[in-house]
Amino acid sequence: MLMADEATAPPWKASVVAARRGDPSAFEQLVRSVQRPVYGLALRLLGNEAEAAEVSQEAFLRAYQNLHRYDESRPFDLWVMAITRNLCLDLLRRRTKVKTEELEPMKEILPSMEASLEEGAIARQERQSLEEALNTLSADDREVLALYYVQRRTTKEIAQVLGCAPGTIMARLFRAREKLRKKMTTEEPT
């Protein structure tokens, strides 16, 4: 049954096929390979480590439950990230319904902390103020910036995660960056 597509098969395909048959180690391998961008996106959107971890777990579980519906020609990581994003947006919507005010300010929850050992104090401070400014943007702006700059995704890949046309991404990026620039310039102490 397996033919010439063996040579051109995407790297995740064999694991997906094995996981579908019930091989847990194959699914575990898939989880390992995409957990960082999945968790990273969740943390950017939710700004809370515990919630990001919970949503990531849920996203992987949904991926497992829907593995028979997954189209292997689509990158596995982007598929799980799209699931993650939907879960995050649901959570954000519920959050705003429950209470609009009194959300813990997410100042301390700054990603990319592990880089801080290597960089100087000034660079660290700059990065922290950038992270803080980023956290004040809307989820729409944060996700597109995070995917493009932090995860270095192409506009086509981003469009797959967000479920929109690739042609709209550059304009969204620009608008998000402009909002960020304004935050950064108003915050500047000098």
Add this chain to the structure above:
Amino acid sequence: MTSVECPDLEDLFNALEAGEGSALEHAGQCPLCTAIIEEHRLLEQDLYRLADPLPPPDLVHKVMARVAAEPTPARRELVTGLSILAASVVAGLGLLLFSDAALSGASTSLARLVVDGTALFEALLSGAHALWSTAAGPVAALLSLILFSSLFALKRLAGTGPTPSEA
């Protein structure tokens, strides 16, 4: 040289992306616009330096613990496939039994039957696909039975119903 004559920022960035445009020509001579472009460039540089945090070390284990409590995807697929096939059997039999009554001449019923037929066909396809990967052999007989029953139904429709041009 005042901000009044500066182009809309969006136009400026569209022109930058395209590499041409009047906004770009303006920006070449305008310190205000040049400064904004430079700020964006620096901001991009900083953004590229950000990295995704590492996920909690126990994430994979927690996921796998929850996955272990689930039926395997193949089994889930089988259950889904079986229920789709059961639905198509019901639909096929329904088509067979009620086609005479439905075909009393009105073009609306023809339209409905065409829709039914398409749905049946789609259901058959997806059900067959889902099952084929897990239990090809035993399912083949069942599949052909359903196929024959629906073919028979379609044949009767073709024989007794008005032709599409009449509708």
